Amino acid sequence: MTDTTAHDIMIRLDGLSKRYPGQQRDAVASLDLDIRRGEIVVFVGPSGCGKTTTMKMINRIIEPSTGRILLDGEDVTEANPDQLRRRIGYVIQQIGLFPHLTIGENIATVPKLLGWKKDRIAARVDELLTTVGMDPEEYRDRYPKQLSGGQQQRIGVARALGADPEVLLMDEPFGAIDPITRDRLQNELLRLQAEMRKTIVFVTHDIDEAIKLGDRIVILQEGSRIAQYDTPERILTAPANDFVRSFIGRGASLKRLNLTRVADVPLREWPTVDIDTPPEAALEVLRGVPESALLVVDGAGRPVSWLLADDLRAPEGRPLSALGTPIDHTVEPRATLSDVLNELITARHSVSVVLDDTGVARGVIDFDQINETIREMRSVAVGEARAGLAEVGSGAAPQERE
Structure with missing residues (x-):
């Protein structure tokens, strides 16, 4: 009981x-x-x-x-x-x-x-x-x-x-x-x-x-x-x-990804430009960052599209709203890392954009963050296993569950 x-x-x-x-x-x-x-x-x-x-x-x-x-x-x-x-x-x-x-x-x-x-x-x-x-x-x-x-x-x-x-x-x-x-x-x-x-x-x-x-x-x-x-x-x-x-x-470690939610993971920042930014200025931003694409957001901060350098070298006179490719994968803070992993398999640039309840972009999540979480889970599991073995070796009774 x-x-x-x-x-x-x-x-x-x-x-x-x-x-x-x-x-x-x-x-x-x-x-x-x-x-x-x-x-x-x-x-x-x-x-x-x-x-x-x-x-x-x-x-x-x-x-x-x-x-x-x-x-x-x-x-x-x-x-x-x-x-x-x-x-x-x-x-x-x-x-x-x-x-x-x-x-x-x-x-x-x-x-x-x-x-x-x-x-x-x-x-x-x-x-x-x-x-x-x-x-x-x-x-x-x-x-x-x-x-x-x-x-x-x-x-x-x-x-x-x-x-x-x-x-x-x-x-x-x-x-x-x-x-x-x-x-x-x-x-x-x-x-x-x-x-x-x-x-x-x-x-x-x-x-x-x-x-x-x-x-x-x-x-x-x-x-x-x-x-x-x-x-x-x-x-x-x-x-x-x-x-x-x-x-x-099998796969209990992967199943544990269902226990961790996006809200529990520090999000990665991604280079972002407003949709009204001139293409030339956007290209300068892209040249100054290691990422291969920019995230375009509207005036409220909602994601609109991905922009590559080739998109920004298009004929002059076209605004950012007419360039790039639509956002293909987004996740909510309540989504699990298992949900994210499924999304990342087919996502452009191997990232998913994280949206809050109003649709505003709060950052991105990628494979590296999931890998880090899995490493932490393994470390915790090893520690728990060692503690259990030590407890058994000492003859101590296991703690009663709730």
């Missing part, structure tokens, strides 16, 4: 089990688990381990056979399931937007059921659209079929947050999205969580997604037996058993 107080625990599963009629074994067997307030806890494990069944028991879509569910200290095992579900947001892979309702009406579903007044509902809809990065004026009156898959998934999250629930359940929400959009949605979720601090239970089959998103990870074996419940760092550096080691697979 953890050393947390009762107030710290938002969800407690106490001896939770599920056995379906006609089956000889439990799908979920006597599961005990505490989920802390304001954390993202990711359930991950092989197919059939019971992770989705466990999630659906939390909001009673599936009724448990035995055991208790406590929500913020309240036993909700026998509560009205419809009332319970209105306290918990739910996001699924298939999204499940109502096709005959507008985006605004979809988001307003639960507030309407709770009897909110129209002006309060309208304000909440616009607030949530803005929160998930979609202009209310542009999207409020559209229908789901008019949105891309990634936009629909954002609306699914907004709808789940409609009544401002303390708990959000997410069942493989990004599993059907293309990899690029999936990375962006993961980063968007982390941005939202930094603002809202919801208690989120997230189900995935992807250990890399679990490492990137989770404050804590539950690795499940068959029957929802917990193989390890720990922080991503500890799971990668101190797997509890052979099952966990096998599930993580």
Whole structure:
């Protein structure tokens, strides 16, 4: 058990089990688990381990056979399931937007059921659209079929947050999205969580997604037996058993890149010129720096293009806005170094431009910075391994985990 107080625990599963009629074994067997307030806890494990069944028991879509569910200290095992579900947001892979309702009406579903007044509902809809990065004026009156898959998934999250629930359940929400959009949605979720601090239970089959998103990870074996419940760092550096080691697979060092975010790494400066700079002046700047290109930014500091010397030797009279090549790769501070590594493989000049939330360029990140981070990780891992060996050699008992 953890050393947390009762107030710290938002969800407690106490001896939770599920056995379906006609089956000889439990799908979920006597599961005990505490989920802390304001954390993202990711359930991950092989197919059939019971992770989705466990999630659906939390909001009673599936009724448990035995055991208790406590929500913020309240036993909700026998509560009205419809009332319970209105306290918990739910996001699924298939999204499940109502096709005959507008985006605004979809988001307003639960507030309407709770009897909110129209002006309060309208304000909440616009607030949530803005929160998930979609202009209310542009999207409020559209229908789901008019949105891309990634936009629909954002609306699914907004709808789940409609009544401002303390708990959000997410069942493989990004599993059907293309990899690029999936990375962006993961980063968007982390941005939202930094603002809202919801208690989120997230189900995935992807250990890399679990490492990137989770404050804590539950690795499940068959029957929802917990193989390890720990922080991503500890799971990668101190797997509890052979099952966990096998599930993580090879490349644990690279997986640790999912633990470090761009915001944690000192950014590299890059020679920059304003878009109104005369080409001749820009060429002089380029001649005075070791880099092979200049980064052109607009008046607000947002990146516009890359400029090479050949671009600046173009016929006279052409402004910088008509020269160079568009910016091809940018990353946000919340992106992981694993995200950056994927971007750098195809990026021009082997750098990605780092943007803040307003789109302003704050610097760049490159392979050298990632290599340095990997070297630091290796050094820390070696130190931890030596400390562990020394502890064992001294006969000291290992420290109890949280």
